[in-house]
Amino acid sequence: MWWKEVLEALLYPGVLYLSLIALLFEWIDRKLVARLQNRVGPYYAGPHGILQPLADFLKLLSKEDIVPEGTDRLLFAACPVLALVITLTAAAFLPLAAPRGLVSFDGDLVVVVSLLTLYALIVYASGIAPPSRYSLIGAERAVLMLIGFEIPLMLSCLSVALAAGSLRISDIVARQVERWYVLGPHAVAFIIYLIASQAELERVPFDIPEAETEIVAGWQVEYASWRLALFRLSRDVEMVLLSGLAAALFLGGPLGPAPPSLGWLLPPIYFLLKSAFVLALLSVLRASFARIRVDQFIAFCWRYLIPASLAYLLAVVWVM
Amino acid sequence: MAFYLPVGPQHPIHPEAILLKFKVEGEQVVDVDIDASYVHRGIEKALEYKTYTQGLYLIERICGICNVAHSTCYVINIEELIGKEAPPRAQYLRLILEELARIHSHLLWLGLAAHLIGFESLFMLIFRDRELVMDLIEAMTGNRVVTAYNVIGGVRRDLDDALAHKIREALERVRERTRYYRKVLMEDPTVRARTVDVGYLSTSEARELLAVGPVARASNVKYDVRADDPYIAHDEVPFNVVVYDTCDVWGRVMVRVDEVLEAIDMILYALDHMPSGDFRIKVPPIFRAPPGENVARVEAPRGELLHYVRSDGSDKPYRYKVRTPTLANLMATMQMLKSRGDRVVYVADIPIIFGSIDPCICCTARVLIVDERGRVIETTTDELARMKRW
DSSP, X not given: OHHHHHHHHHTSSSHHHHHHHHHHHHHHHHHHXXXXXXXXXXXXXXXXXXXXXXXXXXXXXXXXXXXXXXXXXXXXXXXXXXXXXXXXXXXXXXXXXXXXXXXXXXXXHHHHHHHHHHHHHHHHHHHHSSOOHHHHHHHHHHHHHHHHHHHHHHHHHHHHHHHHTOSOHHHHHHHHHHSOOSSTTOHHHHHHHHHHHHHHTTOTTXXXXXXHHHHTXXXXXXXXXXXXXXXXXXXXXXXXXXXXXXXXXXXXXXXXXXXXXXXXTHHHHHHHHHHHHHHHHHHHHHHSOOOOOHHHHHHHIIIIIHHHHHHHHHHHHHHO | OEEEEEEOSSBTTBSSOOEEEEEEETTEEEEEEEEOTTOOOOHHHHHTTSOHHHHHHHHTTSOSTTHHHHHHHHHHHHHHHHTOXXXXXXXXXXXXXXXXXXXXXXXXXXXXXXXXXXXXXXXHHHHHHHHHHHHHHHHHHSOSSSOOOEETTEESOOOOHHHHHHHHHHHXXXXXXXXXXXHHHHHOHHHHHHHTTOSOOOHHHHHHTTOOHHHHHHTTOOOOHHHHSOOTTTTTSOOOOOOOOSOSHHHHHHHHHHHHHHHHHHHHHHHHTOOOSOSBOOOOSSOOOOSEEEEEEEEETTEEEEEEEEEOSSSSEEEEEEEOHHHHHHHHHHHHHSOBTTBOOBGXXXXXXXXXXXXXXXXXXXXXXXXXXXXXXXXXXXXXXHHHTO
């Protein structure tokens, strides 16, 4: 039935569901970091401020849309939309509600990872669209960062795929029933993945492209109104995507003990809990460090992260 | 491919209006010029129209954070001018408040430094513990920020045993927390990555460019007005001048942390050895100062603060001049902000290097040069350097 597929893509587990989860994850992240920093965090909108991300989103939509003089208008309009589309597309591969994602085919892991790379290029394009020096520096930094974190991110995914013998996310999830338990032997790849995805998400200690005290807001400094709202939503969806991918690759995704009668209800909950756990790890990382410089980040990646991920990949090949 | 990167007059680095004009190549800073003349409030001129007592209230409002340093310097200056001296108990009370203000200023700066390198958690926690000191200042003087505690001839309030006990208890807590932050700042790898060997200022440069305060002491220049030219009770209360020889931002961080610990010891010592007696002598609200001039110096949290007064025998100063530590440190800052040889300064280092002098711009800009046709001439940093030695 074609309308059922359309409904799935638009409502559950598609765009609407993903967006709501994304806003929920933003709230978890903000609240957790606030508590770690001895602050209250979001409080007023909804119970314990759970609606604050939604309120922020709606308020941004109502703001004045400012386009600076000399802006590349096409890029300026296209980038926020593309950013959201790319992250939503990539998130459609996640096994959010069932062992299979909304879209699933052989090699879809490669597609997800390359969409993540594409996202970094969108960041670059959005940085060079307005004629601002801060956003130009932010865009440069985003591309430099890509050189550092992309390889370990891919290699850590690849080592799991090798161990599972498939590049299809649903296969990797399925193999985890037989081969390893939650997290299992891939803790090293998991840690590398966490660090790389913290960089992909531009969060402390790797919030280098948008470093507030250095270059104001980096590549997004000139964006306002709906453009900024879409960027922020796409960032939240990316957060779901990366923590969800970690849950799928390392923590068994939607799998878990379930009585047959609840088989339809529990997998989405398992998946959310596992992704939220990954998110919590990312939030703790965000609260525990200072921001490092871009040259230090590249050095860190090429000295430690990339050799470690290569060595781990070789170890997986050796064991297989 | 160099281009100019304006930082300021409005920028998250600093809430006050200052313009740092950077010439950058990619991520590297090539050159810098500083324009500090955005905020001219005419305080020195306004002081000439106020009596000496009224001037005290104005002088405290030069700066919120170092208002105690300004008022201490002012009252010492005027007391020396009119030849009166506050009683010993008042000197001790002034010292206690001065050191409390130093703790609060240094903790505030440590929090801001953490914020400048993106360490938000440390920023929040340090600001939480700074509240302990703010509460003490409020309990002692009645105000949190602008204390209005020093008056010509003494202080406005006495300190009783209950309050002394409260101060002792709270300071033990502050000491414990500060020791913890000291450990964090010494050991955290990301903090070290951002501060060690950043913003280099050699000992000879610090001497040549007349750096003051923690900036000089982090460059191994043992210079502290409290030790070299003691005022109030500093010749009676022992303390160590904290000096680091790392010559970088990390050294400036550690100087300030250690000075917080020193200040706690000084306050506890002063509480134990407080002389009894009056805490102020009566000075009439309006008085005429004998003709003459006087200079007073204090060690503000940011460095040496200097006040100059000239009297023509009336009840108002003929001229009052303030030289703040930020102005003294601007030249050194320009040296730190330039890439020199293999010491590269990155754009990412700008906030913490500029922040490492604990800049306070509203104190700094008080010069506007107008030529004979009434045209405003832009004040360059070279001219500021000459003015600094007025």
